[in-house]
Amino acid sequence: DQQVKQNSPSLSVQEGRISILNCDYTNSMFDYFLWYKKYPAEGPTFLISISSIKDKNEDGRFTVFLNKSAKHLSLHIVPSQPGDSAVYFCAATSYNFNKFYFGSGTKLNVKP
Amino acid sequence: EAGVVQSPRYKIIEKKQPVAFWCNPISGHNTLYWYLQNLGQGPELLIRYENEEAVDDSQLPKDRFSAERLKGVDSTLKIQPAELGDSAVYLCASSSSAGPGELFFGEGSRLTVL
Numbered sequence: 001d002q003q004v005k006q007n008s009p010s011l012s013v014q015e016g017r018i019s020i021l022n023c024d025y026t027n028s029m030f031d032y033f034l035w036y037k038k039y040p041a042e043g044p045t046f047l048i049s050i051s052s053i054k055d056k057n058e059d060g061r062f063t064v065f066l067n068k069s070a071k072h073l074s075l076h077i078v079p080s081q082p083g084d085s086a087v088y089f090c091a092a093t094s095y096n097f098n099k100f101y102f103g104s105g106t107k108l109n110v111k112p
Numbered sequence: 113e114a115g116v117v118q119s120p121r122y123k124i125i126e127k128k129q130p131v132a133f134w135c136n137p138i139s140g141h142n143t144l145y146w147y148l149q150n151l152g153q154g155p156e157l158l159i160r161y162e163n164e165e166a167v168d169d170s171q172l173p174k175d176r177f178s179a180e181r182l183k184g185v186d187s188t189l190k191i192q193p194a195e196l197g198d199s200a201v202y203l204c205a206s207s208s209s210a211g212p213g214e215l216f217f218g219e220g221s222r223l224t225v226l
Contacts, residue, residue, distance in 0.1 A: 034214055043218050089154050
């Protein structure tokens with residue numbers, strides 16, 4: 001039973017445009033959400049996070065939006081750059097336990 | 113600051129052979145995780161340590177997998193005997209106990225079982 005789902009295995013956008021990556025979760029106990037970026041042959045690296053007390057968190061070109069009622073979060077990258085091409089994983093956890101659940105990833109390709 | 117270090121990066125073995133992976137977490141990180149990542153999927157937790165104690169090993173196939181974290185620092189994950197289906201990337205991660213915070217991952221150990 002997958003508690004975190006990324007239903008789009010891939011996404012292709014033009015350089016300079018917006019990339020929107022989506023993630024859904026099923027467990028209402030989750031209250032902390034993270035996005036990780038992974039290049040080939042490397043481990044995932046932390047990108048941005050959001051607590052359930054917020055609905056938006058920004059860090060430069062990256063913004064994460066959280067819709068708790070819909071159990072949905074999204075990552076916006078504006079403007080997208082070719083160096084953003086990677087696999088993006090959504091993860092969820094709870095302040096009550098140190099267990100992280102990951103989605104299956106979305107492969108982003110930013111075309112020059 | 114050094115990141116999470118894993119070795120070996122790549123390992124090719126024949127089925128039924130043993131294999132071991134080593135992980136050195138970020139200094140001061142009390143929590144250490146071993147994750148399994150199959151192709152096209154996200155990381156799945158195998159075992160989590162708080163210091164030297166395994167606090168969550170519910171997903172570790174204990175008939176063939178074992179792990180240890182002596183002295184609460186380095187950790188070793190062992191598979192004996194390996195099966196074809198064990199071919200995957202084994203990721204080690206660590207985090208500060210002041211959580212939840214984020215996980216810091218190593219580069220992973222890619223296992224191929226022939």
